[in-house]
Amino acid sequence: MVSSDMDKQPDAVSSVMKVFGILQALGEEREHGITELSQRVMMSKSTVYRFLQTMKSLGYVAQEGDSDKYTLTLKLFELGAKALENVDLIRSADIQMRELSRHTKETIHLGALEEDSIVYIHKVDSLYNLRMYSRIGRRNPLYSTAIGKVLLAWRDRAEVEEILSEVTFKRSTSRTVxxxxxxxxxxxxxxxxxYGEDNEEQEEGLRCIAVPVFDRFGVVVAGMSISFPTIRFDVGQKQNYVAMLHKAAGKLSAQMGYRDYPF
Incomplete structure (x- = not known):
């Protein structure tokens, strides 16, 4: 049973607790009607109905035909599977990223697509004092980052257009797309x-090179990058950086189950 003490919580906290109470109850048995569910979670039927309709609109709950029976969908499972995939990806990537850092001494990032942005999911800091400052969990635009470009480049054009339709393009520098x-x-x-490049498109004085990481289905699930100040950029070193990135991303892709890395 979900405690009635939740009604004493602040509204936002109480609402979250009620949602998870309903989800937990639906997870314990395959289906529930509103009356049974309201008794189980100790809420009024109108409150349960309101939450169920919202959860249904978000795709987490389905209604059985024309009945008043509700069941969980697989969306929560998909979220959990995605989280586990990222954990495996990060654990495997860490070895390759630290090796890249050892050879280049520059900042190494791993980023993934999150709605209309990239999110840094792992990083290894530069060994230099002058370096890119960033943090895991930070979001950046797709259009002005090297990782963003590789996350889009291997997707179908229709999917890319759909993603970008929600994007507002803002110029961070004179070079920004x-x-x-x-x-x-x-x-x-x-x-x-x-590979993709950010040539001072996100931040003045900063360059970045990124390559794709594939999962076992050949889908680009992440981008791996080297970031460095323009004052340390050497044109002759560029292809060496690309080759090192491809080697690291190829090994990581193989660990994720994809053994036909194209570069």
Whole structure:
């Protein structure tokens, strides 16, 4: 039973507790009607109904035909599986990223797609005093980051257009891509050359090179990058960085079950 003490909590906390109380009850038995569910979680039927309708609209709960029976969908399972996948990805990536850091002494990032942005899910800091400052969990735009470009370049054009339709393009520097059309025009080149670049597009004085990481289905699930100040950029070193990134990302992709890394 869910304690009636939740009614004494602040509204936001109480609502969260009620949602999870309903989810837990639905998880313990395959289906529930509103009357039975309201008794089980100790809430009024109107409150249970209101929460169920919201959860249904978000895809976490389904209604059995025309009946008043409700069941959980697989969306929670999908969320859990995604979290576990990221844990495995990060654990495997850490070894490769530290090896890259040892050779380059630069900041190494691992980023994943989250709605219309990238999120840094792992990093190894530069060994230099002058370095890129970032944090795990930070979000950055897709259009102005090397990782963002590789996350998009291997996706179907229709999917890319749908993702970018929700994006507001804001210029961080004079080099920042200003529109979806301009970005999409770059993606074929990114895919052909096997890497994406941020040439002072997100931040003045900072460059970044990124390559894709594939899962066992050949889907790009992350981008791995090297970031460095422009004052340490050496044109002759660029292809060496790309080769090191491809080697590391190829090993990581193989650990994720994809053994046909294309570069």
């Amino acid at each position: 200003g529109s979806a059309e301009e970005l999409i025009a770059q993606l074929d080149r990114v895919r052909a050359q096997g």
